[in-house]
Amino acid sequence: MTTTPQPAFRALSDPTRREILVMLSQQDMTIAEVSDHFDMTRAAVKKHLTVLSDGGLITVEPRGRERINRLNPQGMSPVRDWIAYFDHFWDDRLATLKTAIEGKFE
Amino acid sequence: MTTTPQPAFRALSDPTRREILVMLSQQDMTIAEVSDHFDMTRAAVKKHLTVLSDGGLITVEPRGRERINRLNPQGMSPVRDWIAYFDHFWDDRLATLKTAIEGKFE
DNA sequence: TTGACATGATACCTTATGGTATCTTATTTA
DNA sequence: TAAATAAGATACCATAAGGTATCATGTCAA
Numbered sequence: 001m002t003t004t005p006q007p008a009f010r011a012l013s014d015p016t017r018r019e020i021l022v023m024l025s026q027q028d029m030t031i032a033e034v035s036d037h038f039d040m041t042r043a044a045v046k047k048h049l050t051v052l053s054d055g056g057l058i059t060v061e062p063r064g065r066e067r068i069n070r071l072n073p074q075g076m077s078p079v080r081d082w083i084a085y086f087d088h089f090w091d092d093r094l095a096t097l098k099t100a101i102e103g104k105f106e
Numbered sequence: 107m108t109t110t111p112q113p114a115f116r117a118l119s120d121p122t123r124r125e126i127l128v129m130l131s132q133q134d135m136t137i138a139e140v141s142d143h144f145d146m147t148r149a150a151v152k153k154h155l156t157v158l159s160d161g162g163l164i165t166v167e168p169r170g171r172e173r174i175n176r177l178n179p180q181g182m183s184p185v186r187d188w189i190a191y192f193d194h195f196w197d198d199r200l201a202t203l204k205t206a207i208e209g210k211f212e
Numbered sequence: 213t214t215g216a217c218a219t220g221a222t223a224c225c226t227t228a229t230g231g232t233a234t235c236t237t238a239t240t241t242a
Numbered sequence: 243t244a245a246a247t248a249a250g251a252t253a254c255c256a257t258a259a260g261g262t263a264t265c266a267t268g269t270c271a272a
Contacts (some may be wrong), residue, residue: 006121013119014230015112018188025195031216032248038181044231046249065170065239065248073196076189082124089131120260138218150261152219157259171218171269 005078011055012079016040017048021057024071031067111184117161118185121127122146123154130177137173 011017020034031049034044049069052058056075061068117123126140137155141148156174158164164182167174 001271005124008121009115009124013115018111023193027223030248040230041232043233043251047230067249071192071195073192076192076196079185080189083182083189086127086131086177086179086182089177091172099186122260136218146260148219149221149263153260173219197270 003078005082007055008057008075008079009055009082011051011057014048014051017052020045020048020052021071024069028068028070031069034069048081084106111121111188113161114163114181114185115188117157117162117163120154120157122160126151126154128159130164130175134174134176137175140175 010055018037019037023029023034023037031042031046034049035045048058049058053060054067056078057072058075059070059072060072122144125143128141129135129143137148137152140155141151144151155164155166158175159166162184163178164181165176165178167176
């Protein structure tokens with residue numbers, strides 16, 4: 001765990017922000033485009049994007065008067081790594097395997 | 107993603123709670139034992155434990171007048187699964203980058 | 213049984229957080 | 243150049259969240 005995962009965990013704790021991440025996984029978007037998908041003001045969406053950016057989960061690239069918001073999948077790493085620490089505490093390895101398999105096909 | 111990961115993400119968003127999880131990964135603990143490791147009141151720690159329990163990340167078992175708090179590693183699954191959705195985007199972009207780089211030098 | 217001990221429950225305080233409204237700045241484009 | 247467009251920046255509001263203080267309840271032990 002090299003970096004503190006706090007900003008990323010913080011960013012992921014809000015449902016709206018997680019939804020934005022899923023949206024951005026489909027395609028890059030401007031702030032206005034992201035805002036169109038939510039029933040809240042552009043300013044509110046902008047705040048969420050700032051939190052996501054602070055968490056390293058997205059990157060923002062200026063393009064003329066627009067800002068292209070882009071998913072940064074690597075930003076998940078601190079969170080993934082932190083979670084991974086607990087993998088070996090699974091007491092029932094069969095259950096682990098079973099859950100993993102079912103998860104894939106459900 | 108069968109269960110909504112919200113309560114788990116919420117539980118993980120606080121540093122104190124993540125520290126508690128690490129502690130409980132070492133050994134089960136009563137509320138008083140957990141409290142001894144922090145510079146805050148037992149009531150505050152109790153609240154964190156409630157959030158962790160709501161998030162499914164720990165289980166609480168009454169034992170006489172004590173409550174044994176125990177790590178529930180399976181509780182990480184909703185979070186792990188949600189994060190895993192983004193794995194392939196990471197791979198894709200890496201592949202894209204790799205292709206781009208190779209293109210440069212071929 | 214009585215006191216000590218572990219926890220539950222509640223009221224309350226302060227700050228963070230998610231949200232709106234509004235105004236300004238920087239680019240396009242007609 | 244002027245108007246429309248995209249976003250930045252603040253100020254402000256209500257509620258959630260983290261924390262303390264305090265009192266009630268259940269359980270153990272002398």
